[in-house]
Amino acid sequence: xxxxxxxxxxxxxxxxxxxxxxxxxxxxxxxxxxxxxxxxxxxxxxxxxxxxxxxxxxxxxxxxxxxxxxxxxxxxxxxxxxxxxxxxxxxxxxxxxxxxxxxxxxxxxxxxxxxxxxxxxxxxxxxxxxxxxxxxxxxxxxxxxxxxxxxxxxxxxxxxxxxxxxxxxxxxxxxxxxxxxxxxxxxxxxxxxxxxxxxxxxxxxxxxxxxxxxxxxxxxxxxxxxxxxxxxxxxxxxxxxxxxxxxxxxxxxxxxxxxxxxxxxxxxxxxxxxxxxxxxxxxxxxxxxxxxxxxxxxxxxxxxxxxxxxxxxxxxxxxxxxxxxxxxxxxxxxxxxxxxxxxxxxxxxxxxxxxxxxxxxxxxxxxxxxxxxxxxxxxxxxxxxxxxxxxxxxxxxxx
Amino acid sequence: xxxxxxxxxxxxxxxxxxxxxxxxxxxxxxxxxxxxxxxxxxxxxxxxxxxxxxxxxxxxxxxxxxxxxxxxxxxxxxxxxxxxxxxxxxxxxxxxxxxxxxxxxxxxxxxxxxxxxxxxxxxxxxxxxxxxxxxxxxxxxxxxxxxxxxxxxxxxxxxxxxxxxxxxxxxxxxxxxxxxxxxxxxxxxxxxxxxxxxxxxxxxxxxxxxxxxxxxxxxxxxxxxxxxxxxxxxxxxxxxxxxxxxxxxxxxxxxxxxxxxxxxxxxxxxxxxxxxxxxxxxxxxxxxxxxxxxxxxxxxxxxxxxxxxxxxxxxxxxxxxxxxxxxxxxxxxxxxxxxxxxxxxxxxxxxxxxxxxxxxxxxxxxxxxxxxxxxxxxxxx
Numbered sequence: 001x002x003x004x005x006x007x008x009x010x011x012x013x014x015x016x017x018x019x020x021x022x023x024x025x026x027x028x029x030x031x032x033x034x035x036x037x038x039x040x041x042x043x044x045x046x047x048x049x050x051x052x053x054x055x056x057x058x059x060x061x062x063x064x065x066x067x068x069x070x071x072x073x074x075x076x077x078x079x080x081x082x083x084x085x086x087x088x089x090x091x092x093x094x095x096x097x098x099x100x101x102x103x104x105x106x107x108x109x110x111x112x113x114x115x116x117x118x119x120x121x122x123x124x125x126x127x128x129x130x131x132x133x134x135x136x137x138x139x140x141x142x143x144x145x146x147x148x149x150x151x152x153x154x155x156x157x158x159x160x161x162x163x164x165x166x167x168x169x170x171x172x173x174x175x176x177x178x179x180x181x182x183x184x185x186x187x188x189x190x191x192x193x194x195x196x197x198x199x200x201x202x203x204x205x206x207x208x209x210x211x212x213x214x215x216x217x218x219x220x221x222x223x224x225x226x227x228x229x230x231x232x233x234x235x236x237x238x239x240x241x242x243x244x245x246x247x248x249x250x251x252x253x254x255x256x257x258x259x260x261x262x263x264x265x266x267x268x269x270x271x272x273x274x275x276x277x278x279x280x281x282x283x284x285x286x287x288x289x290x291x292x293x294x295x296x297x298x299x300x301x302x303x304x305x306x307x308x309x310x311x312x313x314x315x316x317x318x319x320x321x322x323x324x325x326x327x328x329x330x331x332x333x334x335x336x337x338x339x340x341x342x343x344x345x346x347x348x349x350x351x352x353x354x355x356x357x358x359x360x361x362x363x364x365x366x367x368x369x370x371x372x373x374x375x376x377x378x379x380x381x382x383x384x385x386x387x388x389x390x391x392x393x394x395x396x397x398x399x
Numbered sequence: 400x401x402x403x404x405x406x407x408x409x410x411x412x413x414x415x416x417x418x419x420x421x422x423x424x425x426x427x428x429x430x431x432x433x434x435x436x437x438x439x440x441x442x443x444x445x446x447x448x449x450x451x452x453x454x455x456x457x458x459x460x461x462x463x464x465x466x467x468x469x470x471x472x473x474x475x476x477x478x479x480x481x482x483x484x485x486x487x488x489x490x491x492x493x494x495x496x497x498x499x500x501x502x503x504x505x506x507x508x509x510x511x512x513x514x515x516x517x518x519x520x521x522x523x524x525x526x527x528x529x530x531x532x533x534x535x536x537x538x539x540x541x542x543x544x545x546x547x548x549x550x551x552x553x554x555x556x557x558x559x560x561x562x563x564x565x566x567x568x569x570x571x572x573x574x575x576x577x578x579x580x581x582x583x584x585x586x587x588x589x590x591x592x593x594x595x596x597x598x599x600x601x602x603x604x605x606x607x608x609x610x611x612x613x614x615x616x617x618x619x620x621x622x623x624x625x626x627x628x629x630x631x632x633x634x635x636x637x638x639x640x641x642x643x644x645x646x647x648x649x650x651x652x653x654x655x656x657x658x659x660x661x662x663x664x665x666x667x668x669x670x671x672x673x674x675x676x677x678x679x680x681x682x683x684x685x686x687x688x689x690x691x692x693x694x695x696x697x698x699x700x701x702x703x704x705x706x707x708x709x710x711x712x713x714x715x716x717x718x719x720x721x722x723x724x725x726x727x728x729x730x731x732x733x734x735x736x737x738x739x740x741x742x743x744x745x746x747x748x749x750x751x752x753x754x755x756x757x758x759x760x761x762x763x764x765x766x767x768x769x770x771x772x773x774x775x776x777x778x779x780x
Contacts (some may be wrong), residue, residue, distance in 0.1 A: 025517040025526040031480035035516060035523045036460040038475045045468040046548065050491040078432045079461060082551030089550050260521060291520040294434055298553050298567055 039075060041067070043083070060091045065101050070199075072108055076233035076262040081108050096122055100131050107139055110302035112330065115139060130161055137168055144332030146176050146363055163189065163196065167204050174211040177364030183211055183220065190227075202229060209238035210334055213245060214367040216384045233262055240268040241335070245369075247382035249275045260284065263291060267309045274313060275381070285314055304330065308339050312346070321347045332359070334367070341370055345379050353377075433462050433552040435544060436519075437497070439537065440558065442530065450501070452531040454508075456493060457517055457524040458544065465548055466492060479516075482525065486514055493527060498541040501533035508532075546570045590723040594730015597706065598738070603671050603774060604702060605738060610679040610767050611640050611691055612742055613760050616750035619685065624760070626750040633750075637743055639692045641735060647699025648706060649728055655707030656724045667704040669779040674698040675771035682764040706731060 028035065047053055068084035071077055085105050091098060099122050106115035116139060122132040133152045140149035153168035166185055174182035186208045193201035205228040212221040221242050228235045236259065243252045252272035259265040266288055273281035288310050295303050304327035311320035321343040328340050337356065344352035353374055360371060369383035436457040441450060460477055463469055467485050469477050482489075490511050499506045512528040531537070545552040554568040566589070598604055615636045617624040627633045654660040678694060681687060687694065706727070749755040 025515040025528075027513060027515045028479040031478065031483070033479045034476045035479055035482065036464070036477040038461065038464050038470060038477065040475055042464065042475070045464060046466055047488065047492060048468060050488065050495070053492065053495045078551065079549060082433055082549035083465075085550035086545075086548055090547060287521045294432075294520060294555075297555055298432065298434065300432070 039071065039077060039080075041071060060087060060093070062097050062101060069101065069104050069108065074232040074234070076264065081105065085109075096126055096129060096132075100129075100135070103132070103135060107135065110330065112139060112143065128155065128157065130156055130158070130164065134164055134168060137172075141172060141175070142331050142333055144359065144363065146172050163192075163200065167200075167207060171207045171210075174207065174214075175363070175365055177366060179211055179215055179366045183208075183215075183217070186211065190224075193227075198229070202232070202235070206234055206238055209242065213238075213242055214334060214370075216245070216369055218384065233259075233265065237264055237268070240265065240272075244268060244271060244381065245383040247275075247385045249273075253278070260287065263288065263303070263306050267306060267313070270313055271309075281313075285310070289314070305336055305339060308343060312339065312342060317343065317347045321349060321352065325352060328355075337365070337367065338370065341373060342379050345373060345377055348377075433459065433545065433549045435459070435462065435552070435554050436524075436557065437554055438557045439499075439531070450533050450536060452499075452506075452533065452537065454499075454529055454531050456497065456527045456529075457519070459519075460516075460523050460525055462545060462549070462552065463489070463525050465545065483514060489514065489525070489527070492544075493529075496543040496546075498543075499531055499533065499537050500539040500541065501535045501537050503539075504534055506531045506533035506537065540568070542568055542570060544570070586722055587726040590726035591730040591733070594727040594732075595734040595737070596730070597727075598731045598734030601705075603668075603675060603771075604705070606767055606770060607671070607675045607678060607698065607702065608644075608735065608738055609742065610675060610682060610764060611644070611695055612637060612739065613746060613763060614682050614691065615640065615743075616746045616755075617760070624756065630747050633747060634743075636691070637739060640695045641739060643692045643696040644699040644702070645732055645735070647696045648703030648731070651700045651703025652707045652728060653703075653724060655704050656727075657721070660704075662704050665778060667701065669775055670701050671705050672771050672774035672778055674701050676768050676775065679764040679767035679771065683761065683768075 065084045065087045068080045068087070072080040072084065084101070088098070088102055088105055099118060103115050103118040103122065106112075106118060116136065119132045119136040119139070122129055123136070126132070133155050137149045137152035140146070140152070150169065150172050153165055153172065156165040156168065167189055170182040170185040170189070173179070174186070186204060189204045190208060193204050196204075205224050208220060208224045209228070211217070212224060225239050225242065228238070230236070230239075236255065240252050240256055243249075243255065249272035252268060253276070256265050256269040256272075260269065266284060270281050270284045270288065272278075273284065292303070292307055292310060295307075304323050308320050308323035308327055311317075311323055320339075324336075324340040324343040327336055337359070340352065341356055344356060357374060359365060360367070360374075369380070373379055436455075438455040440453045442453045460469065460482070463482075464477065467488050469482050469485055471481050471484070494508050508529050508531055510530040515526040515528070517524045517526040540556070542554050544554070550570075552570060556566045556568060614624075616627055616633045618627055619625075651660075655662070677686075678698065681694065746755070746759070749759070
């Protein structure tokens with residue numbers, strides 16, 4: 001009867017989502033009703049009167065483009081990326097600074113090969129350009145090409161760049177079998193992080209958070225999450241991942257309940273809600289489905305990880321595996337290997353499990369809990385929980 | 400202090416803009432890209448010399464804020480009064496930046512309804528409803544909203560009462576009606592999807608299929624319903640029902656979509672509702688002692704005109720209309736197959752149970768009659 005249940009669930013979801021999709025327009029009754037909250041640093045409106053419609057106020061300010069790219073990253077706001085791209089489209093400037101911004105925009109848009117090509121072009125003009133070296137290295141890390149990535153870290157020769165070089169190397173080491181050594185370096189970097197600029201400090205903390213998650217290092221996680229800036233999307237993602245791996249689902253809900261506008265955070269919220277059998281999970285799944293439908297109409301393929309995660313949560317295992325497999329061809333961060341593993345185990349696909357095992361073997365990718373899952377052929381979402389019977393997750397705590 | 404720390408301390412940091420996106424890929428997957436929606440539907444005033452369209456344009460409030468000042472008190476919170484107070488400028492903006500053209504003439508925009516809000520994916524969109532008056536069918540769209548502001552902005556164009564996208568336009572790209580090779584392909588795939596979608600969201604067609612399908616697992620012998628013993632027989636019956644419905648609606652759909660025969664939508668929609676009520680009643684009390692296959696054919700003719708209403712309204716050239724028609728028809732068939740594949744196995748599985756006979760067959764037919772009559776009254780009066 002399981003399939004009938006699933007069918008009924010699917011139909012319910014279809015009905016909820018069709019209601020959302022074809023929601024009826026309304027005229028708010030209260031003039032003071034707040035309909036939208038704008039990003040704090042959003043640019044002013046372009047047209048103050050109809051006379052402005054024909055005038056062109058195109059800006060070409062690299063500083064502003066850079067800020068937009070930063071906002072896209074920190075606030076998970078793709079509109080800012082579109083705005084940065086619009087500014088870049090309007091300039092013919094071929095300076096290294098502008099080319100770097102273009103490369104970053106391409107990378108953010110998941111156009112990895114174009115981004116790589118451009119970064120290599122920059123390096124052919126300026127072999128020691130630290131921005132290009134570091135961006136290229138991080139791009140290769142995302143794709144799991146650790147050896148090549150390390151090569152670019154090592155090219156950061158200038159002694160004033162030692163922090164960046166050390167962090168760049170430690171990130172790769174932590175993913176390739178030298179996690180203990182990497183943690184030591186990262187600790188030292190974290191100790192001086194408060195004196196560094198905010199983005200460098202955040203980068204170091206995020207590398208630490210990733211290492212803590214993979215090695216289930218509670219004290220490292222506690223340390224990192226007590227200092228990292230709490231409200232940026234990358235930091236929220238890292239913290240939510242840690243909490244999820246510890247079975248602290250109620251905390252995840254508390255952390256993310258006001259962040260349903262960001263898909264990556266919404267998916268984590270739904271995961272926690274499903275674990276706690278919160279009825280809101282159905283509503284949020286429908287919301288997510290609606291957004292995925294728009295990506296599909298727009299023919300955007302930069303969201304395969306999210307699509308795979310959504311499919312897993314909606315219990316569409318085959319589709320989740322296909323998406324996770326396609327995503328794997330594009331990027332291989334911790335979250336990518338995790339969703340691929342979950343989908344492969346759930347679908348019982350030995351072929352995919354073998355691909356992941358081979359990757360772990362080839363790169364010495366350090367993620368003991370995941371390796372255990374692969375070995376046992378089952379998924380333990382709660383990686384850091386004590387064995388069953390001793391579990392003290394938030395589920396058991398009074399709310 | 401370790402050697403590393405000392406080394407780091409001994410240098411100043413010159414490259415403060417580094418690393419903004421060092422872990423970009425992880426975070427940027429939080430996406431709600433800038434998307435607007437335009438729905439065009441010919442309005443019924445065919446007596447007028449010009450062609451009138453009813454248009455609905457939706458733009459996210461976050462996007463609107465980049466164009467018009469809807470945060471006058473600069474508190475980053477957009478209230479309804481702040482949006483409303485910009486009504487004149489918003490209208491002018493749409494008139495000047497969304498130009499629909501017919502035969503190189505720009506169509507007039509008139510009769511703006513009061514502004515409203517629509518929610519999509521959990522985000523609020525400005526909803527505008529207005530009339531477009533054109534000399535002939537719309538053949539071009541010059542869309543400039545957010546030009547030079549957001550390169551990722553897309554307009555999803557939909558037609559008639561359906562939400563299925565006909566085209567996805569970037570600013571200044573792919574004007575409507577362009578006959579490029581890829582245009583044909585995209586027309587075909589869009590209409591294929593549109594057909595599937597239209598069938599699957601068309602509750603009336605689904606209900607009709609449902610009332611035709613539920614008796615297919617029974618044989619009627621001297622007023623008694625006997626569950627078929629061989630699933631193959633029921634399967635064959637369903638095959639013939641589906642085929643005859645398809646044949647019939649293809650005929651009328653083609654006649655109507657190519658504008659050879661024109662029947663008022665309201666009349667057809669009411670007739671569709673009545674046909675459902677009749678088919679459901681026929682399940683309970685066999686009024687016509689004919690096989691469901693023939694019933695499906697006759698009613699298929701009526702439903703074909705209903706499907707055609709989606710295509711008649713489209714601003715397309717005749718050649719493209721034929722392609723659209725073909726793809727749309729195939730899409731409807733696929734949608735029909737999906738529905739049958741979902742419902743029929745359940746009917747087969749449960750045909751011997753009392754639950755099926757009383758709840759699905761009898762109660763299902765009664766409920767279908769009630770729903771269909773309700774639709775009839777809504778549509779006819």
